[in-house]
Amino acid sequence: MNQSEYFDKVGQIDFLYFxxxxxxxxxxxxxxxxxxxVDRTTGYGEQKxxxxxxxxxxxxxxxxxxxxxIKFDYNGDEKxxxxxxxxxxxxxxxxx
Numbered sequence: 001m002n003q004s005e006y007f008d009k010v011g012q013i014d015f016l017y018f019x020x021x022x023x024x025x026x027x028x029x030x031x032x033x034x035x036x037x038v039d040r041t042t043g044y045g046e047q048k049x050x051x052x053x054x055x056x057x058x059x060x061x062x063x064x065x066x067x068x069x070i071k072f073d074y075n076g077d078e079k080x081x082x083x084x085x086x087x088x089x090x091x092x093x094x095x096x
Contacts, residue, residue: 001070009066016063020056027052053088060084 027048031039039045060081067074 006070009070013063013066013072016059016066020059020063023052023055023059050088050091053084053091057081057084057088 036045039048060077064074064077064081067077
């Protein structure tokens with residue numbers, strides 16, 4: 001792998017971490033009580049959580065793949081991916 005490919009992959013990893021952080025910020029934005037009530041009633045809040053977990057898993061898989069290609073340590077990312085996968089499985093096992 002030449003130097004430009006290496007830096008391209010590092011840039012992609014950096015961008016994916018940025019996306020991951022932005023997603024967390026957006027998910028954790030406070031909402032007013034009426035919006036929260038409507039979200040709970042309509043199921044939108046639960047769907048938003050499931051979508052956020054799914055997107056987080058996709059991002060972590062891409063990060064791990066890129067880190068493997070450039071031989072970076074990805075153990076911490078793999079642990080987070082496993083935790084997200086377990087969280088997704090627990091959410092899917094919940095009764096509606």
